Structures are given as structure tokens and as C-alpha cells.
Amino acid sequence: MAPTIDDVARVAGVSRATISRFLNGRRVRERLAIEAAIAKTGFSPNHLARSLKSGKTRSIGVVVPDVANPFFAHAVRGIEVSLREDRNNIFLCNTDESAARQEEVLDSLIGRVDAIILAPATESTMVPRALEVMRVPVVLLDREFADHSRYDSVLVDNEGGAAAAARYLAQLGHRRIAIISGPLTATPGRTRHDGFLAGAEGAGVGIRPEYEYIGDFRELSGYLGAKTLIALPEPPTALFVANNLMAVGALKALREARVRIPDDLSFVSFDELELGELLEPTLTTVTRPTVEQGALAASLLADRLRGDVAAPRQCVLETSLSVRESCSPPANVRA
Amino acid sequence: MAPTIDDVARVAGVSRATISRFLNGRRVRERLAIEAAIAKTGFSPNHLARSLKSGKTRSIGVVVPDVANPFFAHAVRGIEVSLREDRNNIFLCNTDESAARQEEVLDSLIGRVDAIILAPATESTMVPRALEVMRVPVVLLDREFADHSRYDSVLVDNEGGAAAAARYLAQLGHRRIAIISGPLTATPGRTRHDGFLAGAEGAGVGIRPEYEYIGDFRELSGYLGAKTLIALPEPPTALFVANNLMAVGALKALREARVRIPDDLSFVSFDELELGELLEPTLTTVTRPTVEQGALAASLLADRLRGDVAAPRQCVLETSLSVRESCSPPANVRA
DNA sequence: TTGAAAGCGCTAACAT
DNA sequence: ATGTTAGCGCTTTCAA
Numbered sequence: 001m002a003p004t005i006d007d008v009a010r011v012a013g014v015s016r017a018t019i020s021r022f023l024n025g026r027r028v029r030e031r032l033a034i035e036a037a038i039a040k041t042g043f044s045p046n047h048l049a050r051s052l053k054s055g056k057t058r059s060i061g062v063v064v065p066d067v068a069n070p071f072f073a074h075a076v077r078g079i080e081v082s083l084r085e086d087r088n089n090i091f092l093c094n095t096d097e098s099a100a101r102q103e104e105v106l107d108s109l110i111g112r113v114d115a116i117i118l119a120p121a122t123e124s125t126m127v128p129r130a131l132e133v134m135r136v137p138v139v140l141l142d143r144e145f146a147d148h149s150r151y152d153s154v155l156v157d158n159e160g161g162a163a164a165a166a167r168y169l170a171q172l173g174h175r176r177i178a179i180i181s182g183p184l185t186a187t188p189g190r191t192r193h194d195g196f197l198a199g200a201e202g203a204g205v206g207i208r209p210e211y212e213y214i215g216d217f218r219e220l221s222g223y224l225g226a227k228t229l230i231a232l233p234e235p236p237t238a239l240f241v242a243n244n245l246m247a248v249g250a251l252k253a254l255r256e257a258r259v260r261i262p263d264d265l266s267f268v269s270f271d272e273l274e275l276g277e278l279l280e281p282t283l284t285t286v287t288r289p290t291v292e293q294g295a296l297a298a299s300l301l302a303d304r305l306r307g308d309v310a311a312p313r314q315c316v317l318e319t320s321l322s323v324r325e326s327c328s329p330p331a332n333v334r335a
Numbered sequence: 336m337a338p339t340i341d342d343v344a345r346v347a348g349v350s351r352a353t354i355s356r357f358l359n360g361r362r363v364r365e366r367l368a369i370e371a372a373i374a375k376t377g378f379s380p381n382h383l384a385r386s387l388k389s390g391k392t393r394s395i396g397v398v399v400p401d402v403a404n405p406f407f408a409h410a411v412r413g414i415e416v417s418l419r420e421d422r423n424n425i426f427l428c429n430t431d432e433s434a435a436r437q438e439e440v441l442d443s444l445i446g447r448v449d450a451i452i453l454a455p456a457t458e459s460t461m462v463p464r465a466l467e468v469m470r471v472p473v474v475l476l477d478r479e480f481a482d483h484s485r486y487d488s489v490l491v492d493n494e495g496g497a498a499a500a501a502r503y504l505a506q507l508g509h510r511r512i513a514i515i516s517g518p519l520t521a522t523p524g525r526t527r528h529d530g531f532l533a534g535a536e537g538a539g540v541g542i543r544p545e546y547e548y549i550g551d552f553r554e555l556s557g558y559l560g561a562k563t564l565i566a567l568p569e570p571p572t573a574l575f576v577a578n579n580l581m582a583v584g585a586l587k588a589l590r591e592a593r594v595r596i597p598d599d600l601s602f603v604s605f606d607e608l609e610l611g612e613l614l615e616p617t618l619t620t621v622t623r624p625t626v627e628q629g630a631l632a633a634s635l636l637a638d639r640l641r642g643d644v645a646a647p648r649q650c651v652l653e654t655s656l657s658v659r660e661s662c663s664p665p666a667n668v669r670a
Numbered sequence: 671t672t673g674a675a676a677g678c679g680c681t682a683a684c685a686t
Numbered sequence: 687a688t689g690t691t692a693g694c695g696c697t698t699t700c701a702a
Contacts, residue, residue, distance in 0.1 A: 049679035068408035089443035092427040108424035133379040384695035
């Protein structure tokens, strides 16, 4: 159907091997004839056959929970820029924060990629079977498996960032501090939760159990969490939301309930919102280098692809608290 | 290296063909032995070899200018949901609004996918070579080629939506109306531009040339466009921005310049902003069914995959003007 | 139902 | 520099 290397060989009057050499950039005598034959036949090499033979696909898989999340969008951008130099192409796959979906996606990547950058949906001990089967380099992005010794990873200091947020709220005088956490089964969910509680504790403020709401990093759960928390008999005076998407949901709930920020409730969240600077008030957030985090993951991967066989490396990037307008002392302290 | 079908055959004590049949769901006698052999060897079929032989990849390529754009993020979600039923997996690729990048991406997809959903970076007459070479079904999403007769496409009524926005502004009394347009070389850029001008014209308002700014659908160009327009000796009293990302940029510029919306400037844009309802004022926008647009593209593709060979279909979905708070009569009319 | 054998399109020895 | 040949891992006739 589609022209093959043999068709080109026939037209050019040389052997198949010569065409192959030409295609792979080696010097050949009949270059012009071959170029003409390729143009005439409309030939284009079959990637599948090429990969099957060579064992290299020149592709890498990037598997994330949600490409539309600004953090992952930025990280993917960092990966692309960093990987483009090597003429590797990228297959981007969504898992929707679902371990089952992730399993399917990884299975579909078996044999089709030379390496994987993965932000696991959950921190389960069970490393996905596909990852074992593939035997390709893997770099974990932003999240790990419970057994975190096997692969390279690029994380951020979630504990530190969340703790800084907690201390900041405590220092403003808040005592009734709430948290909308991500799933404790995923690295950022667990570590931000633990870091926040530890930070509050260290500042002499305990987080009451009823002030902890566990979401799933998606917008709706932030909405529900905020609704729940502000409906409490004694509502919190400050709220920390563990990621950007849940922060959006929470903000919508607060808006609906006419809760004023920061007058009625101080608000801090982890990760920037895309439109954060356009909101009133501007949001105090824990931030981190997003594009760089992706680029670093790509660069670790590039090392592996070059055959680096050192022990797995774990990189942890700094986070920082960007203080803006969404926090103030609680009403009783202001009064 | 990795176990192959022959390894399984040896362990199970049957022929390679029997294993293949088993894998493809046919009845075989030694089923249990084969299952045991597969488990023991850790075998997983090689997709490459399978596809090379069968000519089917069970994958489809989705190529968009920017996965992080909320519109495309939604559309991709619609595609995924719609395609998941058929156990097709999706390779998502970014072109960064660049025709050159698009060419690379499409090349990399040759032979690796059974079909393509593409939102072309530009409306060029030159259909990318890779698309010809592949000979797979193609559905165009939201954008066409200049020669728009060849492929199925799912568009929206950009002219109508933009015209409605123009009429609305004119009816409010605006006479100095500006537009930040997308690239006129891409379908939505051109059609929204033309529709807006036609709509204004129809309402008896001409758009002065200096009130037209051509951007590239990305945030920075919206920022620059707004900066430029408000610096005019006689600045506009109303602004239409042709997509969501440029609207973000424009809003940032207006915020910086302390231009109040709608008091100093009425603001309408095309496509929702993810956080639109959290902004003050809420934004009047031209909207359309985003997830549905993706789902429809996927469904046209599914028809083709099933062997439907009818003439190319062009679907055009409705747009509508969601009037919210960002527009008011101009100051001179209010006074 | 099963096995033997051919071959998908390409690359990479090996020999010339 | 070029041609010959084997074979990557699988599916699919064709006979048995």
C-alpha cells in the first residue's frame, strides 16, 4: 500500500541496504538517484518497522494525572523544551488521577517508548506492572511510589512549603486553622498535609480533626471542602488548600457563601493559579519552580538514556511562600 | 531480553501460533498452561511487532496548538471520554501554534496511529505532507485548512458569536470599539475577526484600523495588544478579545494600567476563562460547547474508523453570548 | 484445534 | 561503497 524501502530501491536501481544507509545519514554514491526515487514514490520510513528492528523508538512517554492542571502544563513545557534538542518526541498521556487509568495508559506505552516520565496517580507500594515489563528508564515527577528507592525522582519540598504556610497563619494570630488536603495516598497530598500539621504544631497551634478535609486535588473536592468547613458551628478563620485546582473550587464556594477574604477567612494555597494576580484579593501561595521541575526531570532522563547507570537520584527543589493579599490577622486579634 | 511469544510457547509446550491465538481471544485447549507460562515468563506482547504485522495500532493522535489552553483541555477531555470506549489510546501532542513544530509532530506520528484529530496551527493551503503520507482518517478540530473540502471538521460559529459581541457593544452605545484578534492565518482568528467587523458594521459602527490589533492567541500578545490600544490618543471604550489566553494578557495589562472594567472600558472575549466567575467583574464572553466539540470530533472519527466512506462532513456548533458584568454603556452615554 | 511457514518494513552484520 | 542475508516479534494463511 504505502511505498516501502524496497519500492525506492527498485526505482533508484540500488539495493535496499543502500537506501537504508542513505536514510540513516551515511555517504552513498547514488544520492541523487535515491532522493529522486524517494520523491517519486512518496516514500516515508515506517517508524514501527524501524523501531522493531533497532529497539529504539525515539519517543518518550509523559504520563500525568491532569494535563490541564497549570502545574503539569508548565512541567510538560519544561520537559518538551528540554527533550526537543534530542529530537525525541513526546507522547503525553492523562490518567485523571486514577490508578486504573494509569495502568491502562502505561500498558499502552509498552514497547512504544524508550523512557517514561511519570507522575503517579497514587503512592501505592505496587509499582505498575507495565513499568517493570518495559525495562526503560523512568523518572518520577512530583510524586513517588511508597517504595521510593527504585527510580530517579524530582520532587519539591512540600513539607517545608506547607509548614511555612502554617507558621505564617499562626503568626498572624490564627488559632482555628483548616486544611483542605489532597489524597494522602499521593506524595504531594501526604507531604503537604503532614508538613502543614507539623508547621502548625511547631507554632503552638493544633489543627482540630474537624478542620481537616481530604479532597482529591480536583476542583469539585475543593468546593465541597470549603462548603463543609465554613458550615462548621465554629468555622475556621484561616484555610490552607493543598493545590491549585482545589483552591479554585474553594474560592468558588467562598464566593457563593459571601465569605470575604481575608476579612472573614484568610486563604493560602499551594501552587499558583493561572489567573492568580487578577483575583481580588491576590492570593498568598506556596510556589515552586514549575517549568524547571519538568526540565530537571527531562535532564535526569537524558542522563539515563545516555547510559548513566548510577544509583537513583532524588532531587528536591525549594518552595517558597509568596505573601500577597489573601491573609490578615483574625477578627478577634484585629479588634 | 524481554520475553517473547516464543518463550511463552516453549514454556507452555505449544506452538507460537497457539499463543498468538490465545492472546487474540480465540478458544485454545491449553489455556491454563498458557496462562501459567505467561505469568511465569512475565510476558507482555510487543505492540510494535503486533502493529507492524496487523497494520492496526489501536492508537489515535491528537494534535493541538496548546494543551494548556482551557478550550483544548476541555476538547481533549471530550475526545478521551468518547474514544475510551473503543479501547483506543491517545497520543496527545502540542504544536505551540507553530506550523514547523506541527510538521515535526505529525511526522513523528506517521505509522504510529490509526487516525488523527488535528487543530492545525495555521490555515495554510499546504496540507502537511505527513497527513497525506499517513493515509489515515483525519478530523479537524476547531480549525481548517484553506482547502477545507478534504477532511471532516468540527467548528463553531465564530462569525456569529463575534458578530453578536459586536452588536451588543454597539447597542450599548459604544462607537470606539477595539479588537485584539488572533492570527488571521488560523480559522478562529480569521473568522472571529471578520465576524466581529461585520457585526459592528451591521450595527452602524465602523472599526477604525488603529483599533485592530493582531495577536497570536497567546497571553503575551493580549497583554501587548491591550497596552497598545489603551495608549492610543483616543482610546477605545470597548474591547473584544478573540480568545481566552489573550484575554488573560489583556486583563493583566488593563489591571496594571488601572483601567476599570466596565467603567473605563467594556470587555468581551471569546471562550470562557477557567476562573472567569471568580473575577471582578465577571466577564461577558462568547461561549460554546467545548467538551462536546471534542466529543463530536471523536465521534466523526469513530465513524471513519468503522469504514464510513461518505463525503467529508463539516459540523458547526452554535456559540452564544453570555452577558455578565464586564460591559456597560460608554461614559458619554451614561453621562 | 493446532503447527509450520511466510512475511509485515526495516537495520545490521558480513562479505564483496 | 554496495549487495546479500538474517531476523526484530508478531499474525495469519495453509495443511494437518
